[in-house]
Amino acid sequence: xxxxxxxxxxxxxxxxxxxxxxxxxxxxxxxxxxxxxxxxxxxxxxxxxxxxxxxxxxxxxxxxxxxxxxxxxxxxxxxxxxxxxxxxxxxxxxxxxxxxxxxxxxxxxxxxxxxxxxxxxxxxxxxxxxxxxxxxxxxxxxxxxxxxxxxxxxxxxxxxxxxxxxxxxxxxxxxxxxxxxxxxxxxxxxxxxxxxxxxxxxxxxxxxxxxxxxxxxxxxxxxxxxxxxxxxxxxxxxxxxxxxxxxxxxxxxxxxxxxxxxxxxxxxxxxxxxxxxxxxxxxxxxxxxxxxxxxxxxxxxxxxxxxxxxxxxxxxxxxxxxxxxxxxxxxxxxxxxxxxxxxxxxxxxxxxxxxxxxxxxxxxxxxxxxxxxxxxxxxxxxxxxxxxxxxxxxxxxxxxxxxxxxxxxxxxxxxxxxxxx
RNA sequence: GUGGAUGUAGAUCAAUUGGUAGAUCCUCGGCUUGUGAUGCCGACCGUUGCGGGUUCGAGUCCCGUCGUCCACCCCA
Numbered sequence: 001x002x003x004x005x006x007x008x009x010x011x012x013x014x015x016x017x018x019x020x021x022x023x024x025x026x027x028x029x030x031x032x033x034x035x036x037x038x039x040x041x042x043x044x045x046x047x048x049x050x051x052x053x054x055x056x057x058x059x060x061x062x063x064x065x066x067x068x069x070x071x072x073x074x075x076x077x078x079x080x081x082x083x084x085x086x087x088x089x090x091x092x093x094x095x096x097x098x099x100x101x102x103x104x105x106x107x108x109x110x111x112x113x114x115x116x117x118x119x120x121x122x123x124x125x126x127x128x129x130x131x132x133x134x135x136x137x138x139x140x141x142x143x144x145x146x147x148x149x150x151x152x153x154x155x156x157x158x159x160x161x162x163x164x165x166x167x168x169x170x171x172x173x174x175x176x177x178x179x180x181x182x183x184x185x186x187x188x189x190x191x192x193x194x195x196x197x198x199x200x201x202x203x204x205x206x207x208x209x210x211x212x213x214x215x216x217x218x219x220x221x222x223x224x225x226x227x228x229x230x231x232x233x234x235x236x237x238x239x240x241x242x243x244x245x246x247x248x249x250x251x252x253x254x255x256x257x258x259x260x261x262x263x264x265x266x267x268x269x270x271x272x273x274x275x276x277x278x279x280x281x282x283x284x285x286x287x288x289x290x291x292x293x294x295x296x297x298x299x300x301x302x303x304x305x306x307x308x309x310x311x312x313x314x315x316x317x318x319x320x321x322x323x324x325x326x327x328x329x330x331x332x333x334x335x336x337x338x339x340x341x342x343x344x345x346x347x348x349x350x351x352x353x354x355x356x357x358x359x360x361x362x363x364x365x366x367x368x369x370x371x372x373x374x375x376x377x378x379x380x381x382x383x384x385x386x387x388x389x390x391x392x393x394x395x396x397x398x399x400x401x402x403x404x405x406x407x408x409x410x411x412x413x414x415x416x417x418x419x420x421x
Numbered sequence: 422g423u424g425g426a427u428g429u430a431g432a433u434c435a436a437u438u439g440g441u442a443g444a445u446c447c448u449c450g451g452c453u454u455g456u457g458a459u460g461c462c463g464a465c466c467g468u469u470g471c472g473g474g475u476u477c478g479a480g481u482c483c484c485g486u487c488g489u490c491c492a493c494c495c496c497a
Contacts, residue, residue, distance in 0.1 A: 062495080065495095066496090083497085113495090116494090121495085125496095125497065195493085278491080278492065306497060364454080365455050366456070371457085380456085382456080398457070
C-alpha cells in the first residue's frame with residue numbers, strides 16, 4: 001500500500017557518530033583557510049540553469065545529464081548547483097568584488113549531481129571550495145597548493161595523498177592543441193575504444209585519460225599538450241614547479257591530467273589517493289582566467305579548487321584516524337528529581353568547556369550508573385537524596401582506579417581543575 | 422546510462438536436495454532495593470525489502486520492482 005518513505009537515492013543522512021568526524025574535518029580546514037586570510041562567502045544552493053550551462057560547458061556530462069533542473073512557479077529554469085565555482089564567480093561579480101580587486105574566498109555546502117551512486121560518489125555531496133581572483137602569477141597557485149598540503153598535514157593524511165599537476169596552457173593554446181589532437185585521432189578513429197570514440201566528440205582531451213591499452217599505445221605518438229603550451233603558460237608552470245620544489249612539496253607531472261570542466265586553463269592539479277577505490281580524487285582545482293569575462297565581467301585571472309568532504313571522511317575512516325574524534329561527555333550527572341537537571345546546568349556554568357550530560361527519565365540508580373558508564377563520561381556526579389540534604393555531591397571516577405569522594409557542591413573546583421585549560 | 426553482487430530481528434550474521442526462521446550483540450527484567458564494567462538466569466525481538474509466479478509447501482526456485490554495494494562512464 002503506502003510505500004515506506006526513505007531518503008532519496010544517493011542522498012545521505014549524516015548521523016551523530018559521523019558528523020563528529022565531519023566537524024573535525026571542517027573545523028581543521030576552516031582554521032587553516034582563515035590563517036591564509038581567506039574570507040567565507042555563503043552562496044545560494046539554487047541558481048539559474050544558464051549560469052551552469054555557460055560556465056561548466058554545454059557538452060560536459062554534468063550539464064548534459066547530471067543536473068537537477070526544474071522550473072519554479074515563475075517558469076524559470078533553476079538548477080541545484082552541481083559545483084561551487086560558477087556561483088562564487090557570479091556572486092563576486094554581482095557585488096562588484098572583482099573590479100580591480102584581489103579576492104580570496106572560500107565556501108562550503110552541498111552540491112547535486114544526478115549520477116549513479118557508488119563509493120565516494122553521491123547525488124548530494126559536499127565540498128569545501130576555495131577561490132582567488134585578480135592574481136595572475138603562479139605565486140597564488142603555489143599558495144593554494146601549499147594550503148591544501150597543510151590540510152593533509154593537519155588531518156594526518158599526508159601519507160595517503162599524492163599531488164598531480166599539469167598545465168593546460170592558455171585557452172588559445174588549448175584550443176589549438178585540441179584541434180591537432182582531434183585531427184590525429186579522427187584519422188585513427190577505428191582503432192579507438194568505444195568510450196574514446198565518444199569522447200572524441202564530447203571532450204577530446206579526455207581521450208588522453210583512456211584506460212584502454214590499445215588507445216594508450218595510439219596516444220604515444222599523438223601530439224603532446226606540452227608542445228603546444230604558449231610561452232606565458234610555460235614560464236608560469238616552470239615557476240610553479242620550482243617553487244613547489246623549494247617548498248619541499250612532492251608532485252608528479254601528469255600530462256594526461258585534464259580537468260573535466262571547460263573553464264580551466266594553465267595550472268591544473270589533483271590530490272589523489274589509492275585508498276578509496278575508483279573515486280580517488282580527493283581535492284582538485286586549477287586556474288580559470290577566462291571565466292569571469294565569459295560571465296560578462298572584465299578579464300580577471302582566477303584560481304580555485306574544491307575538495308569532497310565525503311571522500312575525505314572516508315579516507316579518515318579508512319586510515320583509522322577517527323578513533324580520537326568523539327563527543328563523549330566529561331561528566332554524567334546521576335540523580336533524581338528536578339534538582340539534577342538544575343545542578344547539571346550549574347556545572348556547565350562553572351565549566352564552560354566541559355561536556356555535561358544529565359540523566360533524564362528517571363529509573364533505578366543502578367540503571368543510571370550503567371548509563372553513566374555507557375556514555376563514556378570520565379566522571380559520574382551523583383546527586384542523590386543524601387547529597388541534596390547536605391548540599392554535597394559524590395564524585396565517582398569511571399575510568400580510573402580512584403576512590404570516589406563526597407564534596408560540598410560549592411567546592412567542586414578541585415575536581416574541575418583538571419578540565420580547566 | 423551499462424555491467425556484476427546483494428537484501429533475513431535495532432545491529433552483525435546463520436538456516437542442509439524447497440519442509441512454515443535461529444545465534445550473538447543491543448535493549449529490558451532478575452541474581453545485587455545508593456554504585457557501572459566481569460559473571461549467571463530470564464524476557465522482548467521478524468508480514469525474510471516490496472509485488473507477482475511455480476509448488477501440497479518458498480527465506481530458498483522464476484519474473485518484476487525498489488534499495489544498497491562494487492566497477493564502467495564521469496567526477497569532488
